[in-house]
Amino acid sequence: MNAPSIVELRRVSRWYGNVVAVNDVTMTLGPGVTGLLGPNGAGKTTLLHMMAGFLAPSRGELTVCGQPAWRNPDVYRTLGLVADREAVHGFLTAWEFVLASARMHGLTQPEQAARRALAHMEMLDTQHRRLGTFSKGMRQRTRVAAALVHQPEVLILDEPFNGMDPRQRMHMMGLLHRMADEGATVLFSSHILEEVEQVSGTVQVIVAGRLAASGDYRTIRRLMTHRPHVFTIRSTDDRRLAVALMGQPAVAGVDVGPSGLTVRAGDYGAFARALPKIAVREGLRVQQVTPSDESLESVFAYLVAS
Amino acid sequence: MNGTVAAITTRALLGRRRFAVLLPLPLLLVGLAALAHSLEPDPVDWGEPIVVSLGFGAVLPLIALVIGTGVLGSEIDDGTILHILATPLRRRDIVLTKLAVAVGITAVASAVPMFLTGLITESARFGLGLAVACAVGSIAYCAVFIALSLLTRRPVLLGLLYLLIWEGVLGNLLSGSRLLSVRQYVVTIAADTTSSDLLNSRVSLPVAIVMSAVFLVGGTVLAVDRLRSFTLTGETT
Numbered sequence: 001m002n003a004p005s006i007v008e009l010r011r012v013s014r015w016y017g018n019v020v021a022v023n024d025v026t027m028t029l030g031p032g033v034t035g036l037l038g039p040n041g042a043g044k045t046t047l048l049h050m051m052a053g054f055l056a057p058s059r060g061e062l063t064v065c066g067q068p069a070w071r072n073p074d075v076y077r078t079l080g081l082v083a084d085r086e087a088v089h090g091f092l093t094a095w096e097f098v099l100a101s102a103r104m105h106g107l108t109q110p111e112q113a114a115r116r117a118l119a120h121m122e123m124l125d126t127q128h129r130r131l132g133t134f135s136k137g138m139r140q141r142t143r144v145a146a147a148l149v150h151q152p153e154v155l156i157l158d159e160p161f162n163g164m165d166p167r168q169r170m171h172m173m174g175l176l177h178r179m180a181d182e183g184a185t186v187l188f189s190s191h192i193l194e195e196v197e198q199v200s201g202t203v204q205v206i207v208a209g210r211l212a213a214s215g216d217y218r219t220i221r222r223l224m225t226h227r228p229h230v231f232t233i234r235s236t237d238d239r240r241l242a243v244a245l246m247g248q249p250a251v252a253g254v255d256v257g258p259s260g261l262t263v264r265a266g267d268y269g270a271f272a273r274a275l276p277k278i279a280v281r282e283g284l285r286v287q288q289v290t291p292s293d294e295s296l297e298s299v300f301a302y303l304v305a306s
Numbered sequence: 307m308n309g310t311v312a313a314i315t316t317r318a319l320l321g322r323r324r325f326a327v328l329l330p331l332p333l334l335l336v337g338l339a340a341l342a343h344s345l346e347p348d349p350v351d352w353g354e355p356i357v358v359s360l361g362f363g364a365v366l367p368l369i370a371l372v373i374g375t376g377v378l379g380s381e382i383d384d385g386t387i388l389h390i391l392a393t394p395l396r397r398r399d400i401v402l403t404k405l406a407v408a409v410g411i412t413a414v415a416s417a418v419p420m421f422l423t424g425l426i427t428e429s430a431r432f433g434l435g436l437a438v439a440c441a442v443g444s445i446a447y448c449a450v451f452i453a454l455s456l457l458t459r460r461p462v463l464l465g466l467l468y469l470l471i472w473e474g475v476l477g478n479l480l481s482g483s484r485l486l487s488v489r490q491y492v493v494t495i496a497a498d499t500t501s502s503d504l505l506n507s508r509v510s511l512p513v514a515i516v517m518s519a520v521f522l523v524g525g526t527v528l529a530v531d532r533l534r535s536f537t538l539t540g541e542t543t
Contacts, residue, residue, distance in 0.1 A: 052392070054538035071534050073394045081392045083538065087385035089314060091321055097389070103310040104393035146389065 005030055006154055006185040007051055012060035014046050021046040023209040024060070029187055033180045035196035036189040038206035039304055044189045045084060047206065048158050051187070052081045064154055077105070080152035082143050084159055090132025094123055094142045097131060101146040117145040120175060136163030144172070148179075155179060157188040161195050173199050193297045205303050212303045221299045228252045229268045234260035234288040235279065241286075244278045260288065311390055311403045315377050319411065322380065328372055331365050332419030339423040349427045353504040357436065361423055362492050366416040366443050367469045373412045374451025375461040377404040378529075382455065387536070397533040401526060405452055412444040428502060435500030443492035446518045449525030450488070456532035484508050491518045 005028040049055035053069035102110035250270035255262040265271035342352040381387035417437035424433025455461040476483040491514035494507035
């Protein structure tokens with residue numbers, strides 16, 4: 001059964017004069033963590049601003065939990081936003097900042113909600129310090145706490161790991177996973193591929209304003225049939241295996257190296273089926289098969305290059 | 307009115323440096339009135355320039371300009387407005403709260419020195435009339451300047467042009483321009499309230515009252531509409 005669509009974009013475009021920032025994007029997001037990827041200037045922030053209700057689509061329809069995001073403050077009852085601009089009132093303490101958010105959301109027990117959100121972000125020890133004295137990472141965590149205070153169904157974060165130290169990053173990643181496990185829809189943008197890879201298998205890739213790919217990046221890679229899949233293979237006799245593999249139509253090339261074979265296969269499925277049969281026929285034992293270009297970085301590089 | 311928005315707005319406003327820069331203006335007004343009074347007790351020669359030109363022409367509108375553009379414009383400039391806007395608060399409530407804070411602070415900051423100036427110049431009744439006029443002027447000016455801060459990225463510059471060119475220059479040359487001059491409404495209301503010979507109104511009282519209300523309602527409606535369409539700009543990364 002398909003997951004319900006919480007955020008829906010139907011043929012959404014946004015242009016500024018003659019410049020098209022987002023071009024005819026159709027996208028649905030359901031519960032779970034999704035990474036929004038794209039090179040600089042691809043239109044990620046424009047897309048996030050539209051989803052967050054702070055930018056009108058020039059064309060198309062965009063809904064969050066079934067309601068339009070633009071000119072509709074009610075959408076923030078179910079939506080939390082951590083924008084790329086990190087400005088906060090420096091004179092407020094973290095507690096005052098998050099409590100103010102709780103009150104502005106009209107929560108019935110704002111103090112309790114603020115305390116819970118600050119605890120989620122491990123900020124109870126520093127909650128009475130002024131935001132002006134915080135590091136960038138701590139300000140970021142406070143803003144996340146404020147965005148979580150009403151326990152939104154949808155959380156949108158623009159570059160949430162900026163300024164965070166490695167420990168804070170790990171904690172933030174854990175938090176996003178927990179929210180997703182609890183049924184929330186989390187969308188975050190990042191220009192650091194390792195971050196996206198660690199947080200989410202599901203990506204939306206924007207290139208030049210268009211949605212270039214959508215889904216699990218490993219599946220996306222397998223669908224790129226025009227690019228040979230690269231595997232690193234180690235066996236009990238690499239040279240004999242190389243000769244046998246070269247006779248397979250699914251194999252486009254084999255390099256023999258000190259650390260094993262590098263095999264380029266045109267057809268992922270046919271190669272995966274053929275390899276064990278070859279090993280049995282040749283009396284070899286395959287010790288290791290590693291797809292070496294199924295990383296998000298490879299997928300992203302292929303998408304951007306194409 | 308939203309108490310949380312009002313509290314944050316007030317703290318932000320009073321903490322800004324340019325608000326502190328305004329403090330000398332009311333002091334200058336009261337000081338000059340006191341000095342003139344000590345030199346010449348009869349205010350016929352110096353009363354009008356100090357009360358109308360300095361008080362209604364500079365102190366009130368400049369305080370209103372700094373505060374009116376500060377309650378929303380500064381938060382839009384530095385991005386702190388997102389804290390308030392990313393909540394389900396009605397945009398109308400946000401604007402009305404900001405307007406109430408701006409009017410309250412402007413009225414206090416201008417009406418108190420104007421009352422003292424009136425007291426020194428003529429009488430307590432005269433001072434009270436000036437204070438009432440300041441309160442009305444605060445409402446009209448703040449509504450306009452809040453709307454300006456949502457219509458343009460240069461609200462202070464445009465506000466200054468309105469005060470200097472429209473009210474200062476054209477108001478003295480073209481009688482028609484006085485119909486859209488808050489300063490003229492303020493002077494008329496003060497003249498009517500005090501019945502003093504020092505103040506000469508150039509528009510009628512009904513026009514002053516109706517046009518002040520038009521500025522208030524028009525500015526507020528415009529500001530609410532613009533805030534509903536608040537757009538985040540940023541690097542497209």
